[in-house]
Amino acid sequence: MTRRIYLSVPHMSGTELQYVKEAFDSNWLSSVGPNLDAFEAAMSARLAGRHALAVSSGTAALHLILRYLGVGAGDRVAVSTLTFAGSVFPILYQGAIPVFLDSETESGNLDPALVEEYLAAAQRRGRLPRALIAVHLYGQHCDIDSIAQICRNYGVALVEDAAESLGATYRGRQTATTADFAALSFNGNKIITTTGGGMVIARDENAIATMKKWANQAREPAIEYRHSEVGYNYRMSNVLAGIGRGQLEVLDDRVAARRRVAMQYADALEGTGLRLQNEAAWGTHSRWLTVMYLDPAETRVKPLDLVQSLAAYDIEARPVWRPMHQQELFKDAESIGGAVADELFATGICLPSSSSLTDADLDRVISAVRETLARSPVEAPL
């Protein structure tokens, strides 16, 4: 019997339990307390003094941001097509219409040239989106300065979906500090976790105060329960914030470990037809997940073949996100380009990437990948 190797698992440092114990000992077991304050303050310190609001999920964080930006029924919001659905659902919560934009080949993220093309056309038709959500895919930053300049030219608000990129940098700056608003996720599979949770990161303190009120059932500052607008129960608990405090202390270690995993795969699998996703010159990839691409010129194995084969070795792998324009839910949605995302989806695979993987685990994955690829060589040309 072997131990199953998962795609990406929580990796506690030990300190988390101390903060959780403090919450129990002091009976701060609800949605206010010292762990929440300290977690937000520590994140703020890490992220260039940006203001932080801990919430129940990354999806909730994005929802709060879109509402704050005034996104409403019938508005358009542009977003990367190559992403997880959590980037897009908050657009629907606001009754708005997603417009999907294709990737560039350098980082797999939003293509600035396409953003320019799309916004120019949208302006001509009087249909500019209210906002654009730029996703930093798998821990790699998009070329945000280029995108931000274009958004400024057209007066479109820019939001970073940094759910996958905490710990990554862009031109020496931390992710989630390169636009006015960003969302983080601490879901169980992310680079650091609170079991489930998220954060709003914003430049403007008043924006955070407004979103905090909405996340807290939109209670007005009055003892006798006054409400003048719709709210949500999006708060994070002080217990979970204790986990977040401990996790944030080891973020740099976790990034280093994940980057090491990616490099080990790249070295060991060289020449097999699997190529590590590029690290764009503009930043440091956190390698939240190791993404590799199968070169059809070198192997006939497709991502799903490899996923299935690895499952037989008790190893979990996943294809790259299925682009949003390929989803049943969005079959009628407006989509600008899509061929690059289609290609990345058709050839990309995410290998086990946990920061807690041992060398023995990595050897097991590498051998299983090698054996699978060796079984299916490209046929010699006639």
Ligand SMILES: *Cc1c(COP(=O)(O)O)cnc(C)c1O
């Ligand atoms: C995980 C993720 C989300 C959603 O975060 P949750 O905390 O799971 O709600 C949003 N966008 C991207 C790109 C993600 O990977």
